[in-house]
Amino acid sequence: MTVVVERAGALDDGLREEGFRAGIKLLCVVRALLKKIRRRVMVGDSVLVSGIDWTDKRGMIEDVLQRRSETSDPPVANVDLLLVLFSLDRPRLDPVILNRFLVEAESTGIPLAVVLNKADLVTQEMKDSWEKRLTEWGYKPYICSVETGMGLHDMAPLLEDKTSVVFGPSGVGKSSLINFLRGRSCLPPDDIQALDEVDDEVIRVNEVSYRTGSGRHTTRHVSLLHLPFRGAMLADTPGFSYPNLSMVTSNSLASLFPEVRARLEKSEFSCGFADCQHISEPDCVVGGDWERYPYYVSLWNEVHKREEHEKAVFGTKQENDMRFKVRESGVKQAEPMLELKKHRRTSRRQVRQMVDSDVREQRDEQRELDELENADAAV
Template identity: 30%
Template sequence: MSGLSDSSTASGETVSNGTVGTVIRSHAGGYLVHQPELDVNLLCQARGRLKKERVSIVTGDRVTLDEVDPEKETGVITSRLERENLLSRPLLANVDQVIIVQAIHQPAWNALVCDRYLVHFQLEVRDSLPILCFNKSDLASEDDKKTLRSIYEPLGYLVTIVSAATGEGLDGLANLLISKATVFAGPSGVGKSSLLNMLEPELHLKIGVMDNEFGVGRHTTTYSELYRISKRQLKSLGVSEESVAWVADTPGFGLSEFKHPEPLDVVWQFPDLAKFAVDCKYSDCTHLVEQGCNVLANLEQIDPIRFDNYTIMVKESQSEKTILRDTSKKVESAVKTVGGREGKAVHVPLLSGRYRSKAKNTERQQLKRSANFVDSEEDAGFDDEPDFDSLSDSPNQTEET
């Protein structure tokens, strides 16, 4: 959302001095667009031409406006400016940063889940490193907090420890948001909505709704909205600058919704492994078994849990790739080409009984596989997946209330 001045449209035209605004919500056929100079939210329609050209406009998009009527609070969108990035879930453009929120306890912090979120958002928003925000500090010991900092700060991540319940750390959190569009992401129940309500009480976001369950989740996956944290509110949280902040709440992820990089790219999302991987003997080293692997040669310098998480994620990427390759092979062999005149051949599926039953089998296997994943994530992960309660020796904190 920064850089309102760089003005070239999605189709490459230069914007002269048309009024520019940011889409903060889109709904049935219309858009709510914030215009900063007038400080109004305008209900806008897109010009017919944009619809005809199927220019997609999503929350976070910067758009040029015409026929702005500040009294009626209406306007017309004439073009969409070039996007800086586009988040896929929820659909959101021009994100400046992602804050990954996790609870320290209830639900217990989980190292693998944390690394999954990190990798996913590093791939989605490439020009800013995610920030780690650990909530529910009121339920945590000083040792817990120290442990979390000691794991992630040396990797280069900004770590902020807060409590929506007591307000601890909220001033620090508010200072990270100045003049930016920030996405709050993280598992369900960690306190994302609670934190946003503390930052801006006027938001009145629902608390305690399981946002990746049925019903609500279906809705929230496609729906996104940018909320404003007012100057006054930021000031009351100790921000000295005169500025507003924009935030988006997001639903928790199911395991199948995380991005899987190419297997060989996974290592570059782990800074602690990447620094050794640059000196591996083979350029296609997976850092799992190879001779001459500089990561394996330096394992004693790497947190074993991080290496385990790397291993799990690289193997998932490998199996995802295998499934994709097998599926496309089957599709290829199940297609015949007819009428190949002037390169206008048509591919029609060969629906032999053999193929149909095989495909069903594969489908069943895949469903089974993803069902296994989802199950295991719902109850905080794989059996051997380390979480805070199994790491720390404070038994009083393992009980859920």
């Protein structure tokens, strides 16, 4: 795992003589205690590193500082902005899939912006239609084309002083967009290597299948990249086709639709029931005369069905396997709790998170081993 030094010298007298070491990249392993308490290190985390060997540029991650935000899929910490990226054509924009991505993005609580790429492949009428449609949904879309550069310069102020995540399905032009924003060319996959942690390489791009109209996964893992704008960083993430909405509940779903929020704010009255789900209940002030209402009902039924299944399988009791203490320095640190009694049930949400965490931890460990082997081979 690669860590970029942000501050150094406060705890090491030798560093004061040698100067500031910000920007140096260290190849680090994760302390075993962090793995025990399932404190996963994510891209974008601020971490404390000890035992640094400045010659070989290696160290050990001792602790993960408190996050101001995070996304679970893709896993990125301290995110300021989500760029929900879709293409107007090749692959053609599907409102059902777009709606699902928007709900997933809204569930993070992180500000988002909708970007529609490949505007050069469609008519002006279609561009105007989607702009009007998304505006009615509560979003102001950025319509652009990486191929021609149309509309991309308007995005610079949006990205300044932020850590942003590009979030969308495969084949919509995420890698091409990032290359453009970083001032690099979009070369075919046979001409360059895929980007790892090296900031001056060009990200590999792939063509969209003419037969299926879908894209191939170009990016294999999450990478945090610098942009040539003031304080801007961008996370390149693997594309995926279907967000699982694992953090969405039937009670929270309505709040993830800007149309519902707007109607509740404008209404002089409240719904007839305090727990109104806005699905045909009497005296509901939201109603069903808005375009995405059928999508909302469909998602509510899906989430409710999942909750009923999980309740039957796992029960409702929630537990945790760690506790948090605030040290003298003011840093909030996690500690392992005593092992849970066997008769107690683990919460269904924790079971999902544990499974996801185990899979990702295995991938991270394998990647760390590969990086160490490559570093030793280079020496």
